[in-house]
Amino acid sequence: MNYYMQLLDTMPELILSLGGIVLMLAAAWMGDKATATISWLAAACLALAAISLGGPTSYGGPAFDGLYLADPFAAFAKLLIFIAAAVSVVIAPRFFDRAGGSRAEYPVLILFSTAGTAMMVSAGDMLTLYVGLELQSLAAYVLASFMRRDGRSAEAGLKYFVLGALASGILLYGISLVYGFSGTTHFGGIAAAMKTGTSGGLLFGLVFVFAGIAFKIAAVPFHMWTPDVYEGAPTPVTAFFASAQKVGAMALLVRVAMQAMGPASHQWQQIVIFVALASTVLGGVAAIGQSNIKRLLAYSSINNVGFALMGLVAATPAGAASVLTYMAIYIAMTLGSFICVLQMRDLDGNPVETIASLSGLSRTRPGLAAALAVFMFSLAGIPPLLGFWAKFVVFDALVAVGMWPLAMIGIATSVIGAFYYLKIVKTMYFDEPQGRFEPSSSALEGGLIALSALFVSPLGYFAIPALGVASLAAAKALF
Amino acid sequence: MNQLGFPILSLMLAIPMAAAVWALVAPGSEEARAQNARVVALGATLIDFALGIVLWASFRIGGPQWQFVEHSGIFGRFAWALGIDGIALVLTMLTVFLMPICIGASWKSITTRVPEYMAAFLLMETLMIGVFAAQDLFLFYIMFEGGLIPMYLIIGIWGGANRIYASYKFFLYTLLGSVLMLIAMLWMSHYAGTTDIPTLMKTDFPRQAQTWLWLAFFASFAVKMPMWPVHTWLPDAHVQAPTAGSVILAGVLLKMGGYGFIRFLLPMFPEASNQLFWIVMGLSMIAVVYTSLVALVQQDMKKLIAYSSVAHMAIVTIGLFAWSRQGIEGAMLVMLSHGLVSGALFLCVGVIYDRLHTREIDRYGGLSDNMPKYAMFFLLFTMASIGLPGTSGFVGEFLSLVGAYRVQSWVAFVATTGIILGACYMLYLYRRIAYGALTKPDVAAMTDLSARELAMFVPIAAAVFWMGIYPESFLAPMRGDIGQLLARIERADPGGDGHPSKVAAAEPAQLAMAEKR
Numbered sequence: 002m003n004y005y006m007q008l009l010d011t012m013p014e015l016i017l018s019l020g021g022i023v024l025m026l027a028a029a030w031m032g033d034k035a036t037a038t039i040s041w042l043a044a045a046c047l048a049l050a051a052i053s054l055g056g057p058t059s060y061g062g063p064a065f066d067g068l069y070l071a072d073p074f075a076a077f078a079k080l081l082i083f084i085a086a087a088v089s090v091v092i093a094p095r096f097f098d099r100a101g102g103s104r105a106e107y108p109v110l111i112l113f114s115t116a117g118t119a120m121m122v123s124a125g126d127m128l129t130l131y132v133g134l135e136l137q138s139l140a141a142y143v144l145a146s147f148m149r150r151d152g153r154s155a156e157a158g159l160k161y162f163v164l165g166a167l168a169s170g171i172l173l174y175g176i177s178l179v180y181g182f183s184g185t186t187h188f189g190g191i192a193a194a195m196k197t198g199t200s201g202g203l204l205f206g207l208v209f210v211f212a213g214i215a216f217k218i219a220a221v222p223f224h225m226w227t228p229d230v231y232e233g234a235p236t237p238v239t240a241f242f243a244s245a246q247k248v249g250a251m252a253l254l255v256r257v258a259m260q261a262m263g264p265a266s267h268q269w270q271q272i273v274i275f276v277a278l279a280s281t282v283l284g285g286v287a288a289i290g291q292s293n294i295k296r297l298l299a300y301s302s303i304n305n306v307g308f309a310l311m312g313l314v315a316a317t318p319a320g321a322a323s324v325l326t327y328m329a330i331y332i333a334m335t336l337g338s339f340i341c342v343l344q345m346r347d348l349d350g351n352p353v354e355t356i357a358s359l360s361g362l363s364r365t366r367p368g369l370a371a372a373l374a375v376f377m378f379s380l381a382g383i384p385p386l387l388g389f390w391a392k393f394v395v396f397d398a399l400v401a402v403g404m405w406p407l408a409m410i411g412i413a414t415s416v417i418g419a420f421y422y423l424k425i426v427k428t429m430y431f432d433e434p435q436g437r438f439e440p441s442s443s444a445l446e447g448g449l450i451a452l453s454a455l456f457v458s459p460l461g462y463f464a465i466p467a468l469g470v471a472s473l474a475a476a477k478a479l480f
Numbered sequence: 481m482n483q484l485g486f487p488i489l490s491l492m493l494a495i496p497m498a499a500a501v502w503a504l505v506a507p508g509s510e511e512a513r514a515q516n517a518r519v520v521a522l523g524a525t526l527i528d529f530a531l532g533i534v535l536w537a538s539f540r541i542g543g544p545q546w547q548f549v550e551h552s553g554i555f556g557r558f559a560w561a562l563g564i565d566g567i568a569l570v571l572t573m574l575t576v577f578l579m580p581i582c583i584g585a586s587w588k589s590i591t592t593r594v595p596e597y598m599a600a601f602l603l604m605e606t607l608m609i610g611v612f613a614a615q616d617l618f619l620f621y622i623m624f625e626g627g628l629i630p631m632y633l634i635i636g637i638w639g640g641a642n643r644i645y646a647s648y649k650f651f652l653y654t655l656l657g658s659v660l661m662l663i664a665m666l667w668m669s670h671y672a673g674t675t676d677i678p679t680l681m682k683t684d685f686p687r688q689a690q691t692w693l694w695l696a697f698f699a700s701f702a703v704k705m706p707m708w709p710v711h712t713w714l715p716d717a718h719v720q721a722p723t724a725g726s727v728i729l730a731g732v733l734l735k736m737g738g739y740g741f742i743r744f745l746l747p748m749f750p751e752a753s754n755q756l757f758w759i760v761m762g763l764s765m766i767a768v769v770y771t772s773l774v775a776l777v778q779q780d781m782k783k784l785i786a787y788s789s790v791a792h793m794a795i796v797t798i799g800l801f802a803w804s805r806q807g808i809e810g811a812m813l814v815m816l817s818h819g820l821v822s823g824a825l826f827l828c829v830g831v832i833y834d835r836l837h838t839r840e841i842d843r844y845g846g847l848s849d850n851m852p853k854y855a856m857f858f859l860l861f862t863m864a865s866i867g868l869p870g871t872s873g874f875v876g877e878f879l880s881l882v883g884a885y886r887v888q889s890w891v892a893f894v895a896t897t898g899i900i901l902g903a904c905y906m907l908y909l910y911r912r913i914a915y916g917a918l919t920k921p922d923v924a925a926m927t928d929l930s931a932r933e934l935a936m937f938v939p940i941a942a943a944v945f946w947m948g949i950y951p952e953s954f955l956a957p958m959r960g961d962i963g964q965l966l967a968r969i970e971r972a973d974p975g976g977d978g979h980p981s982k983v984a985a986a987e988p989a990q991l992a993m994a995e996k997r
Contacts, residue, residue, distance in 0.1 A: 363596075378629055383655070384622035385607075393618070393662070397557075400666040408666070409696075412659040419655055423632070423648060431636045431644055466556035 010061035010071035013050035013079055014119050020046035021112035028105035036103045040094050043108030047087040047115065054080055063125055067187055070125040077325055077475035078122040078252035085244035085332050086115040088340075088449060093237040095443055096343060099350060100148060100235065107147060111241060114140035118249035122256065127176045127186035130253065134172070134217065138165050141246065145234040157233025164216070164226045172213025178206030188261035195264040207262055211272050214257065217250035220310060221279035224303045228291075231299035236352070239295060240339035243302050244332040251306070251328055255313055255321050259479040266316040273314050274407060278414065280307025285417030289424075293354050294342055297421065298335070301380055304418045305331050308382075308395055311411050315398040321476035323394035326468055330391040330457070334376050337453030340446050341373045346439050353438075356425065361434025369441070370429045372454040379457045381422040382415050387461035394469075483538050487550050489562040489613045492531050492576070493606050499524030500602035503595045514594035518587055521598035525579040525605065532576035539569055541956050545964060546615065546678055558618035558675050566957030567742060567812065568612040571735055574819045575608045577943070578731045581936045582724035585827055588932070589723060589834050590638060597638060600630040601724065608732050612739065617665050617675040624700075624736060625658050631725070631733070639720040646713075646720035653713040657703030664696035668748075681747040681968070694752035697744050698759075705737030707760075707797060708767035711790045718786035719839070723830030726782060730789050731823035738796050738815045742808070746800065747965055750972035753801065757974050760801045761891050767794035768898030775905040781829045781839045784909055785822060788865065791898055792818045798895050799880030803973045807883020808962050809955055813876030816954060817864065817947055821873060824861040824940045828854070831933055832913075835926045841909065846918030851928045855914045857937045862910045864944045866903045872947035887976045 008015065024039050024046070031039075054076045061071035090108050097103030117136030124130035142165060146158020180186050182202035183194035195203060216223040231239045262269055284304025291297040309331065312323035344366075345353050363370035379388030392415065399408040441447050456464070503517040539547060549563035564572060582601060590597050607630070610623035628651055636647035669675045672683045685693060703710045714734075718726050746753055768791050775787035792814060799811030831854060832847070833839055848855035864871035867878075877899060885892035918924050929937070947954055 363593075383625065383629060385626040389622070389625075393666075394557075396663060397666050400663060401670050405663055405667055408663045409660060412663055413656065415659060416652060416656045420648070420652060423651060426632075427636060427644060427647070430633060431647070462555055466554070469556050 006057070006061075007064040007069075009057050010064040011069060011123075012053040012056055012058050013083070014116050014123075016046055016050045016053060017112050017116035017119065020049075021109055021116060024112065025106075025109045028109055031105070033102065033104050036097075036105045036107070037094050039105050040090050040108045043112050044087045044090050046112060047083045047090065050115075050119075051080055051083040051087075054083075067189065068124075068126045068129045069120075070123050072123075072475075072478035074252070074256065074321075074325075074475040074478040075119075075123040077471060078248055078328075079119050081248045081329055081332055082115060082118050082122070082245045085248065085336060086111055086118075086241065088336050089237050089241035089245065092240070092340060092343060092446060092449065093235075095446070096235065096237050097148075100352075101150070104147075107144070107237075110140045110144050110147075114144065114241070115245060118245060122249055122252040124253070124256070125188050125260075127179065127188075127191075127261075130257070131169075131173060131176060134253070135169065137246065137249065138169065138217075141165075141242065144238045144241065145230055147238060148235050151233075153233035154235060155233075157230045160226055160233075161230045168213050168216030168223065171209050171216070175206045175209025175211075175213055178202055178209060180206075182206060188257070191261040192263055195262060199265045199268060203265070204268060207265060207269060208272065210257065210262075211254075211269060211276075214250060214254045215276055218247060218254060218306050218310075219299075219303055220276045220306050221283045221303060222276075224280070224283070227303060228296045228299040231302070232293055232295045232354075236295070236339060236343050239298075240336055243298065243335045243339065247302065247306070247335075248328045248332060251309060251324060255324050256479060258313060259316070259321060263316070263480075270314055270316060273310050277307045277310035277314060278407075278410065280304065280310065281411060281414040282307075282417065285414060285421070288418070288421045291421075292356055294345070294356050294359070294425075295354055297356065297425070298338055298342070301418070301422075302335065305335075305380065308392055308411065308415070311407065312395040312398050314404065314407065315402045317398060317402055318473060318476045318480055319401055320398040321479055322469070322472040323398040325472040325475055326394045327391040329468060329472070330379075330387050330461075333453045333456045333461075334379050334388055337372065337450055337457065338376045338380070340450050340453070341369060341376065343446060344369055344438070344441060344443075344450070348437060348439050350439060356428055358436065358438075359425065359428045360432040362429040362438070364434050365437045366441070368447075369438075369450070372450045374426045374429060375454045375457055377422040377425045381419040383419070385459040385462070387457045387459075390462070390465060483540065483547065484534070487562075488531060488535060489548050489564070489609075490550060490560075492528050492535075492572075492609050493562075493613070495527055495531075496524050496602040496605040496609075500599040500606075503598045503602065506595070514591075517595040517598040518583070521583045521602055522580060524602060525576070525583055528605065528609075529576045529580055532573050535564075536569060536573055536957075539564075539566070539957055541566070542960060545961060549615070551615075559616045561615035561619060561676065562613045563615045563678075564613055565961040566959070567739070567961050569957050570812065570816060570954055571732075571739055572609055572612045574735065574816055575605065575612070575732050577939070578727060578819065578823055579605050581823070581827070581940065582727050584932060584936050585727065585830055586722065586724040589830065593637065597634070600634050601728070604630045604634070604728060608728075608736075611736050615677050617669060617677055617680065620677065621658075621662055621665060624740075625655075627733065627736075628654055631729070634725045635717055635721045638722040638725070641720075642716070643720040646716040649713045650717040653710070654703055657700040657710070660696040661700035664693045668693065677743070681743075683748070685749060687751050690749040690752035691755060694745060694749040694756060697740065697749075698756075701737040701740035701745065702763075703737075704740065705734060705793050705797065706790060707763050707794065708770060708790065709763075711767070711771070714790060715783045715786040718789075718826075719780060719782045723826060723833065726826040726830075727823040730785070730826060731819040734789060734793055735815050735819055738793065738800065738811065741797065741800050742812070742965065747968045750969040753969065754972035754974050757801055760797050761888065764794040764797045765891060765894040767791060768798075768895050769901065772898050772901035772905060776901065776908065778905075779841055781841055781909065781913070782826065783839075784841075784905060785825050785829065788902065788905065789818065789822050791902060792822070792865075795877055795880050795895060795898070798884045798891055799876075802880070802883030802887045803966075803969065804883040804886050805962060805966060806879045807887070808965065809958065810876050810879025810881070810883055812958055812962075813872070813947070813951060813954065814880055815876075817872035817876050817944070820940050820943050820947070821861050821864045821871075824857075824937065824944070825865060827936055827940075828858045828861060831929065832926065836922060841912050843920070844913045844923055845916040845920065846914070846923065847926070848914040849918045850924055851926060853929045853934070857929070857941060858914060859910065860941055860944065862906045864948070866906050867899055870945070870948045872944045872951075874948060875951045887974065
């Protein structure tokens, strides 16, 4: 394959990087007053990148000596990532305008971070993985502290950076161990080495690699940063972290687990089972005491990651497909919830984040309350909302490989989670109104909320066959 | 398609759904929207009732087991598969019959957020009909579980003082019961390679697996039913729910548990049903006696009727596990009768609650003097609840007990004491409410039934007599299906204590008795 063809395989990343550089220059010259234009251009870049997924990037196969993999799995994950990133871009200008001036770097940083995320889900080699991850993270650290005058945001950025650097170190250490004991950083080579037997060193490397990635997906016991960062970061950034980044890291984990460490599945299954159950339980229990909606959503994301990981435990194509389906439905729910949070402003236009301020929302803003209730019930996995289907496919994959005891325990932990989702619904519907929110003035936010609520509603069930076929085709690329 | 040439079941699901959406989005002032919602809700439920009559009239008795079948594989992993047999038919009829009455009962008593209220009820109706009509395992689960959302909102928004606690308890209790069932369903669908309920009803699962599957399904249906000791959510939910919510809870939602037993537990896991026979019988015997005694000491009318529901549902489980035609037919009739009678009793409570705003029994007394029409209907439903011959309650309870006697005379003995206790607490309730001197001035000022209330009671009373005097109308559609069920479970018949070859069967009976003590 010639060089040109290989470059074509990386089309989405090319579009994003070039677009990012051009827009960065534009931002430098035109200044903050061009933020709106740059945001829309950045969204257009993401849309273009998404369109380019229809090209060779979804079927081209290994490129650059296997460093980069252009397969349906990466394409599926990238599509989700681009959609989530585009949403995070378009909802931002309004938020930052009201928070004391928007800055043109925001969409640019999102583009870079997205390029890194896209690179890491396409990684076929530990080094591509690491470079992609770092590009994604570096931009993310800046994004977390984007409102630098706000103490909470600065704190979030610092915490994220310090703990993120630690996680990167752990990951890198794991990679070096794996390299040392297998002699290669290439996923296929590692798998071949593991097939001949898992030595102690390789096992050590495996544990460290999983720990590093577990940090990125915010799974227990590497979740400590999540509530603080989610709370402190500006809401559009939190939405980005909870959706695009989460999908990227999750897809990365699935790929590493299946493609690089597939032969050692019995070893890592134990890790993933523990991490998954710990996440669902802790994500459920710790959320109960929260009074800030963003912190609550952070714990909810931990909880959901736990369920998605259970699909990985199955270690089958159906299991990997279930993780992708889960993430697809999850980003709709989580983006919808965060846009609802964006709508939470008191009559003076100041953002409010306490759960108590939602009291009686069903009287003052019935539409918003209904949408948020749909997201909450859906996150809890109650049918007939689509969040049920996400859990369904995961447990279906588990039961198919005979792991029904784990499925039993896992699904029982979902009841813990249901409790705090119900708490939000209770606050909105059963409590008397206290204070009012300002009326909605953004057709864009309203439209996005309506769109994601419709997707999550029973109407979304019509998407199930397509989602099933696409995710299974994507997952089969790993085997 | 079916004998009618159009997808009647889908239509019955779609009409309330569309009405719910319209009630929510209709424009206008608050008053206009409320009135619109009431009219739309009543209209939609009446149309569904009319369709239900069409369904019943065109149901071919002795025809194919599954009728009005619809199938569309639109969802991939599971199908939009609908179809009913006689058992589902009568329960669907019960649903569509009670719904317009519920709307009528809420006409005046609900004044806040009427569109949302009506939408929740209409959604509830869709999901309830869906539960009985679903022919796909997962479609059933979705409908079964989806009902939690509207009921949670109904209890939580329009309920009494302690509504939040009750709504949480209702939701989490039933959710925990049901999620285990989902895993069992997944296992079954992988084992059998299909999600089609009629096929699964003919599938023989391995014995070892049956026990586990049975327990998982039992966890769900026992909570829904509810059986002792997982019944505690019911009194709380009933007491706090608005009148119509209680009616639908007692009238239809509890029947989903019984329907689950008859549709899943017995035909799919006959050996496990035999093996765990004593769990059901033991719990039911305790429930009959214990909850009847608890009902006897209640001060709150709704709580009393709620506990009586638990006792009646225990008769249902006894009948269902009696392994005989009498038992199962009786259980079905008790379900139907209890749906009507307990619904009507909750309406009776609602009528006087609307006037005096208290459910405390001691606050009333002597109502037969100033509310003679009310007292008459209340008496009728009290008698039907006790199981007086001529009313619907008698036929079902009698058949259930006959069935129970065949399989275990001890069970029949204990269950019959429950009937006696039932007479005690119901008559005691009636005496305290309707008889005695009319000494309290605010009670004396209460007016008799209005035309609207009369219109709610008369159809139920007519149905109660119909079922009591000529139960054949209700038994005929079910006969063939119960025959099929019996043929299916015959191989696992635990036998009766009259059979000399099963001497050992008496031993667990004593155990269960000891447990009760």
